[in-house]
Amino acid sequence: MKYHIVTYGCQMNKNDSERIESLLDLSGHQKDSENNADVVIINACSVRGRVVDKIMGKVNNLSKDKTLILTGCVLPKDKPKLIDKFDHILDVEDLPLWGKKLNFLKSFEKDDYFSIKAERKKPIAHVPIMTGCDNFCxxxxxxxVRGRERSRPVEEILKEVKHLIEKDFKEIWLLGQNVNSYNKGNSPDFSDLLVEINQIPGDFWIRFTSSHPKDFSKKLIKAMKECDKVPEYLNLPLQSGDNDVLKLMNRPYTREDYLRIVNDLRKELPEITISTDVIVGFPGETEKAFKNTLKLFEEVRFDMAYIARFSPRPHTKAAKMEEIIPEEVKKEREKALTEVLKKTALEKNKKKIGKKIRYLTLKYEDGIDIGKTSCYKTIKVASSDKDIGNFKKAKIINANHFGLEGALL
Ligand code: SF4
Structure with a gap:
């Protein structure tokens, strides 16, 4: 059988698609194009608006002789609209049960798909450590769509990471909607997990996403400092630098809490690179409130930020809020934050000139290595050595807003 997977959504969904792919490969099926496939699986995400239309559009364009499966994060309210279009609607959490429901999947052991997955996309692997979220921003x-938080057992995570390291993966991303509330803070918590993974022999980096400021403890900062395999990079979503907006967002921390975490981090890890996620134009974000976010950007001096203009997600509280901010104002706010970001990122990158830095090669194009540094900056280095997926060292010779240029050492 030939299959094709269409993925919408975040890194967690992409990871789920990899697991599905592994299962199908394990059952002897071949990946193929959308047109040639006998089975098309849509791994959807209706967290973002208009996805139902997108799925409908996709399905209507496919020839009628294919078996169609829908899975992923689909809101219960959206499912009735899609039920007639698909042969199966399956929960991705039920992956081990799929074999029983579909006669084209054999039964399998969890370890089997770890090993098949491990043949893919080196040198970076994503390992889910928890899924779901209790925060209700x-x-x-x-x-x-993903339900409440559930954490994977430590032993299972360690087994998967060890396996990936044996297969020569160099960068392990620990994934979850709120990784630092792993096990709800009970023992072993996320800091303990980092320490355990750090003890696995091998030369590799451990990165993680997403973190929530409300669960960011001093214990975690200490673990990050002590774990030599955790590089000096962190994404810490801010969402807003204004306390009233944070309350409206149901984010239970203040701008002062956020600044305290950043100070604590920089005290222990002076070289740390910090990126953030922020939403502009949230309903009720006044000009004064936005200025607070802008001010916080100036104070923290982020290296990178993912700036999103607010757009309502179906079925959420914010979608029903009335103080709508015009699109033009959102664009202006996005521009203002981008200006600050460009300035601080450039200044920080320029400070790296002359320093020696370790990077992981990800691509090779026209005599240039393109990789990510330990501090998660894109780096370009002239090299005659085409191999990718290895650590190399370079001296920084140039810097721009969001990247570095190095000379191979
Ligand atoms: S944005 Fe909030 S509710 Fe959504 S996954 Fe992240 S922490 Fe959970």
């Missing part, structure tokens, strides 16, 4: 539909 007012703009986010994840808790409704």
């Amino acid at each position: 007012s703009y986010c539909a994840v808790p409704y």
